[in-house]
């Protein structure tokens with residue numbers, strides 16, 4: 001997969017932007033606040049339909065503008081395609097692929113990207129929701145059905161929780177209909193997550209060895225806080241039974257306590273829990289391996305590498321990991337990198353340098 005051009009209109013600090021990407025490695029450099037991450041964000045929005053850093057569309061519109069636009073020309077399996085997204089301060093966004101209108105759901109998976117930003121370094125230490133989102137987005141990019149079911153699950157869950165609130169203190173609560181459906185989708189989601197994790201585990205270990213040259217064994221475990229004796233819950237019957245067993249508690253708390261929305265991932269290096277005992281460096285390497293495994297996972301599912309977006313993360317890695325990473329992506333994966341320091345890229349062959357400054361871009365070295 002490859003992005004050939006990007007045009008922005010009133011997106012963040014870009015009144016107008018016309019960017020030609022003519023290399024495998026594109027480096028956006030410039031000082032803090034220049035608008036480098038804004039460009040990566042726009043590419044991400046062009047592939048997923050929403051931002052990785054805000055859920056509020058109006059944040060992305062140029063101050064005082066009422067609409068913004070993103071147009072991207074890209075190739076997938078060597079077929080040229082064009083995505084055109086309009087964002088409005090009021091009203092729904094307008095997404096078009098090759099001039100045909102699409103929903104956001106339908107856009108996902110059209111052009112695959114993997115984004116790696118400083119916040120991702122929190123993935124291991126941070127909250128379970130970040131890890132769930134990571135896994136869900138990775139699977140969704142390769143399976144539209146999964147994304148669809150996930151949305152449906154969240155909708156049903158919300159309805160169930162509303163009922164728990166509405167029927168507070170009442171004796172009978174009509175949940176049977178919901179619980180049957182929720183258990184059914186919960187089973188689908190967990191099965192798909194476990195199946196994908198199996199593949200990711202093979203890949204992440206491989207990537208980790210490549211990166212560190214070491215023999216540490218990196219694995220990801222799946223956890224269910226409600227599971228008993230470490231047995232995984234994944235059938236619809238088991239989920240239905242669990243929902244009934246926790247009903248008194250759920251009614252009391254007015255929220256649903258079992259299901260994939262509670263599950264979590266855990267990272268182990270040679271059976272050491274990295275969240276609890278891992279050093280800063282070990283956690284960082286694990287996240288990097290995870291991101292690289294995501295590239296391979298998408299390649300194995302869709303037959304082509306996604307585009308990689310690296311937001312300011314190279315400076316966070318030590319020399320050898322940075323070299324290993326650049327070697328890995330070289331001539332294989334189109335990568336857009338943001339940095340404040342072009343020192344590492346100045347003399348690398350085949351790199352396109354782009355200077356960002358105050359909502360404008362200039363090609364080449366300073």
Ligand SMILES: Nc1ncnc2c1ncn2[C@@H]1O[C@H](COP(=O)(O)OP(=O)(O)OP(=O)(O)O)[C@@H](O)[C@H]1O
Pocket residue numbers: 011012013014030031032033034035036037038039058059060061062063312338340356
């Ligand atoms: N909606 C908006 N309209 C206009 N300008 C905006 C908007 N949102 C953010 N900006 C501006 O964009 C700039 C930040 O852009 P961005 O996050 O891309 O910077 P950056 O080059 O990645 O900086 P850093 O190196 O610090 O990460 C800020 O100057 C901010 O004021």
Ligand SMILES: [Mg+2]
Pocket residue numbers: 036037038311312338
């Ligand atoms: Mg930035």
